[in-house]
Amino acid sequence: LSSNLQVVTCSIFATGACSSEGVGLVQKRLSVTGQKPGISLFLARKPTLGRALANQDEFMDTLRHFGVEAIYAEDISFDTLTELLGKTKILIGVYSAALTHAIFLPRNSHVVELASNKFLTSTPPYWGNRYPAKFAGDYYYSLASACGLNYHLIPCSQKNENDYVLNANINVDIGLLTRTLSHIV
Numbered sequence: 001l002s003s004n005l006q007v008v009t010c011s012i013f014a015t016g017a018c019s020s021e022g023v024g025l026v027q028k029r030l031s032v033t034g035q036k037p038g039i040s041l042f043l044a045r046k047p048t049l050g051r052a053l054a055n056q057d058e059f060m061d062t063l064r065h066f067g068v069e070a071i072y073a074e075d076i077s078f079d080t081l082t083e084l085l086g087k088t089k090i091l092i093g094v095y096s097a098a099l100t101h102a103i104f105l106p107r108n109s110h111v112v113e114l115a116s117n118k119f120l121t122s123t124p125p126y127w128g129n130r131y132p133a134k135f136a137g138d139y140y141y142s143l144a145s146a147c148g149l150n151y152h153l154i155p156c157s158q159k160n161e162n163d164y165v166l167n168a169n170i171n172v173d174i175g176l177l178t179r180t181l182s183h184i185v
Contacts, residue, residue, distance in 0.1 A: 023103060023146040037089035037106045040068040043098045051094045052169045053114075054159035059172050063092070066181045073098055090184055094170070095119065099140045107148040110184050113140050114172055117155040118165045152180050 042063055045051055053059050060070065068090065073081055085091070085104035093099045095115035102111045144151035154177055156170035163169070 020146045020148075023143070037087055037109050039084070039088050040066065040090035041084070041088050041092070042068050042070045043091065043093035043101065044070040044072050045094055045096065045098070046072060046074075051096060051116075051167065053094070054169045054171045055174070058174055059177070062174055062177055062181070066185060068092060068181075073101065090181070095140070100143065102140065102143055102149060103147055105147065105149055108150065110150045110152060111140060111144045112152045112154060112177075112180060112184075114154050114156055114170065116158050116165050116168055116170050118158060118168070120155060150184075152184070154180060 040063075063070065071084075076084070081101070082104045085101055086106060088105055088109060090110045090112065091099075091102055091105055092112040093101075093114065095113060099111065099113060105111070141151050141153075154173060156172050158165070159169040159171055
């Protein structure tokens with residue numbers, strides 16, 4: 001399946017650049033659409049990669065309460081990962097390229113993005129006030145929309161406010177995480 005995969009990207013500065021048509025072609029080619037979702041996954045990050053969860057124990061306890069399993073995408077073959085994601089109802093991840101795996105989720109699944117509140121900016125007017133604030137770039141909202149997925153943002157505080165935002169460890173608002181997962185489930 002993955003031996004002939006080709007990826008076409010656009011400028012990272014092209015806000016809202018994900019095309020439903022383009023994403024649909026990739027999904028069709030990889031046969032990832034039409035499966036019935038049922039599992040919930042957290043794309044965990046190894047601590048050495050940055051953007052670790054400062055309150056990881058409490059976070060993981062909350063995920064277990066909702067039946068969410070933590071996985072490390074880099075430890076799983078691409079084919080196994082895409083098969084697993086094709087059965088996923090809820091995908092949770094820290095702001096990073098790993099969230100592009102949302103393209104493999106069945107339609108109407110949920111993407112929950114965890115990100116430093118330092119990424120937040122005013123929401124672009126073309127979003128129609130669906131969200132009070134979002135990241136400069138709109139990457140994962142745009143991808144989720146193009147894939148026919150439900151998108152959820154959980155702004156997180158940085159453990160050390162002076163850290164560079166792309167490497168900063170974050171504290172997840174457990175109350176907001178609980179409310180978000182309760183709403184989804």
